[in-house]
Amino acid sequence: MLPRVLSLGVRRGPLTRRPGTLRGGFSLDWEEKLSEIKKKIQSVLPGTSLHPLYDSSHLPPDHSDVVIVGGGVLGLSVAYWLKKLEKQRGALRVLVVERDLTYSQASSALSLGGIHQQFSLPENIHLSLFSASFLRNINEHLAVVDAPPLDLQFNPLGYLWLASEKDAAAMENNVKVQRQEGAKVCLMSPDQLRNKFPWINTEGVALASYGMEDEGWFDPWCLLQGLRRKVQSMGVLFCQGEVTRFVSSSDRMLTKNQKEVKLKRIYEVHVKMDNSVEYQPVECALVINAAGAWSAQIAALAGIGKGPPDTLQGTKLPVEPRKRYVYVWHCPQGPGLESPLVADTSGTYFRREGLGSNYLGGRSPTEEEEPDPENLEVDHDFFQDKVWPHLAQRVPAFETLKVQNAWAGYYDYNTFDQNGVVGPHPLVVNMFFATGFSGHGRQQAPGVGRAVAEMILEGRFQTINLDSFLFSRFYLGEKIQEDNII
Amino acid sequence: MAAPWRSLRLVAPIGNRSTRGIHQLGGAVDPESSQKKRRTMLQYLSDHFYDVEFLRGYFLQNKMDKVHQKNRSFAHLEETHGPNNAGAFFILKQGGAVKFRDKEWIRPDKYGHFSQEFWNFSEVPVEAVDASDCAINYEGLENLHLLKELQSLSLQRCPHMDDWCLSRLYPLADSLQELSLAGCPRISERGLACLHHLQNLRRLDISNLPSVSNPGLTQILVEEMLPNCKVVGVNLAEGLKLGPEEQPQDTDRPIPA
Numbered sequence: 015m016l017p018r019v020l021s022l023g024v025r026r027g028p029l030t031r032r033p034g035t036l037r038g039g040f041s042l043d044w045e046e047k048l049s050e051i052k053k054k055i056q057s058v059l060p061g062t063s064l065h066p067l068y069d070s071s072h073l074p075p076d077h078s079d080v081v082i083v084g085g086g087v088l089g090l091s092v093a094y095w096l097k098k099l100e101k102q103r104g105a106l107r108v109l110v111v112e113r114d115l116t117y118s119q120a121s122s123a124l125s126l127g128g129i130h131q132q133f134s135l136p137e138n139i140h141l142s143l144f145s146a147s148f149l150r151n152i153n154e155h156l157a158v159v160d161a162p163p164l165d166l167q168f169n170p171l172g173y174l175w176l177a178s179e180k181d182a183a184a185m186e187n188n189v190k191v192q193r194q195e196g197a198k199v200c201l202m203s204p205d206q207l208r209n210k211f212p213w214i215n216t217e218g219v220a221l222a223s224y225g226m227e228d229e230g231w232f233d234p235w236c237l238l239q240g241l242r243r244k245v246q247s248m249g250v251l252f253c254q255g256e257v258t259r260f261v262s263s264s265d266r267m268l269t270k271n272q273k274e275v276k277l278k279r280i281y282e283v284h285v286k287m288d289n290s291v292e293y294q295p296v297e298c299a300l301v302i303n304a305a306g307a308w309s310a311q312i313a314a315l316a317g318i319g320k321g322p323p324d325t326l327q328g329t330k331l332p333v334e335p336r337k338r339y340v341y342v343w344h345c346p347q348g349p350g351l352e353s354p355l356v357a358d359t360s361g362t363y364f365r366r367e368g369l370g371s372n373y374l375g376g377r378s379p380t381e382e383e384e385p386d387p388e389n390l391e392v393d394h395d396f397f398q399d400k401v402w403p404h405l406a407q408r409v410p411a412f413e414t415l416k417v418q419n420a421w422a423g424y425y426d427y428n429t430f431d432q433n434g435v436v437g438p439h440p441l442v443v444n445m446f447f448a449t450g451f452s453g454h455g456r457q458q459a460p461g462v463g464r465a466v467a468e469m470i471l472e473g474r475f476q477t478i479n480l481d482s483f484l485f486s487r488f489y490l491g492e493k494i495q496e497d498n499i500i
Numbered sequence: 501m502a503a504p505w506r507s508l509r510l511v512a513p514i515g516n517r518s519t520r521g522i523h524q525l526g527g528a529v530d531p532e533s534s535q536k537k538r539r540t541m542l543q544y545l546s547d548h549f550y551d552v553e554f555l556r557g558y559f560l561q562n563k564m565d566k567v568h569q570k571n572r573s574f575a576h577l578e579e580t581h582g583p584n585n586a587g588a589f590f591i592l593k594q595g596g597a598v599k600f601r602d603k604e605w606i607r608p609d610k611y612g613h614f615s616q617e618f619w620n621f622s623e624v625p626v627e628a629v630d631a632s633d634c635a636i637n638y639e640g641l642e643n644l645h646l647l648k649e650l651q652s653l654s655l656q657r658c659p660h661m662d663d664w665c666l667s668r669l670y671p672l673a674d675s676l677q678e679l680s681l682a683g684c685p686r687i688s689e690r691g692l693a694c695l696h697h698l699q700n701l702r703r704l705d706i707s708n709l710p711s712v713s714n715p716g717l718t719q720i721l722v723e724e725m726l727p728n729c730k731v732v733g734v735n736l737a738e739g740l741k742l743g744p745e746e747q748p749q750d751t752d753r754p755i756p757a
Contacts, residue, residue: 154561159560168663168690169663170664170666227668351689
């Protein structure tokens, strides 16, 4: 009897009145109201942006010194080096805007993960060497107190490039340049190849170059997460949103020949939130375009390319997304544990994955076969018709294989000369590029990040000279062609 | 975005922090929980004070700098004393032991002192190096390349040897016959794959490698890779299920399973 009376008293019977119902209005939950009041008072306290009328903690801040558009490995690398090389602790406020924090379409996460120094341009070789030493000491560079050390799962087996008769002379030249710059590459004849890797069919191969050190493949997702963790611990702000507008001010100046030049300076970036029309105008001093396959859209927003063709104003950023497929197959009699990443004369490449006779590989399609970059659907016929015949010809064991899985990713392909764009734009004065690397961006990301940070903080490239990668080469027509692209 | 607010307090927490810390310090009762509390205490301090975080980072950096100092380049000694003596000096400074051809092992004692007579050897090659428990890393291995006729190398329990380092062993391929990597915590099967350059290897010890995911399968693949080499160290039956003749007999069942 007593418990029933007590329970009657505890339960809100019809005679007890709830708070807030004095005027007969709707009844509010007291807990929720209290937490809302707390949030409002919190937002008024110093240290947060002052928005007394609504909660803005999900929006990016009102002001930021540097806004990095694109949170992939290149954008995070620039953020890391900016914070690392700044003169005073906390001198720069950096904001990274990333449209998709799950990285479902990011080129960095979907890539094969290889790193090699076998390029024809000395700058590319330097960038790769720098990045290799960064990755080797990654637990010193990206160390966060109390966080577990990063395991990149690096596989140091090297790259093996095969060359036919007509490419052999070029390959020899390239290897000479690579050795001069400090890469450890050795040349092999077909006999030596057969001795070392008995599973290769050396028909049609005149020369091969094999990287001995600092080359291999690693887990790009781990690098991405490690950079993100470190960069967040250094105080860089992250925001999920899409950049929809740049507001800029312009200055008219006269050149020596009395021609008028309009110099633009972006002072506000509009960041739109996901699934809503809400946007936040972020006042900024510098904008870095590291948007990968979508860099051209960001550049167009800033007005780059709007003008008569063949002028500096009318030169667009020639970076476009190109779809590339990666296939995973199982072949029990395939090459052994020591097989490197083999890049064939036909453009096909493959590497071993793990202990279980699984292999990853693919092929870059020719210009005519380019797939439509509208979506990331995989074309399995491409493997049947274009990849498998070359694989089976080079490695006879691959005649019996079974495809387990496949995926597609984008290259931020530079249609001009397949090399990256780094540095400021001549007319939009405060937009810096770090994009267009056409498939070798992730392996050069630490070097490029450092170069952009040095350009911003010092005004010139210090560690690696990337003057030939500036935007102005598109207008001047100076191509720096890179041969060893897969 | 602003840091996540752990607990919404109406009063700004700036004034309260240090007093809370002192209170927590005095609160430990029994030693085990105080040990746990102290570790999380350090983490708590690191999260809330920039100075503590910076100090911890500084000590970590100091530790790493010490390892780098140990692995500095000894190439300058090569001109004056010859490559073998320079390489031997590097190993002895690290705490390892060196054996020249036809001579006895030179080992540093517990104070780090070692006999200096090897400086007088001229052109005597180093045959064997025992660098167990040394802090040798990727940069230090460059000093090891000076020893062109090394036959036996023991890198047991080296804490800084990892996959990158193993890819640097290929210059010793002509002479190296014995290699021991037992107990190195950072070596995985990916690094073991690049030992295929060492075709003269006759004995390879890969026991106790905690980072190797499938020791049995790795041993088989390494044996395939190096046909002339005897690979020891892994018990191939480990992790396998027992066959029917080894299973304990169940006498209650009339029909065997």
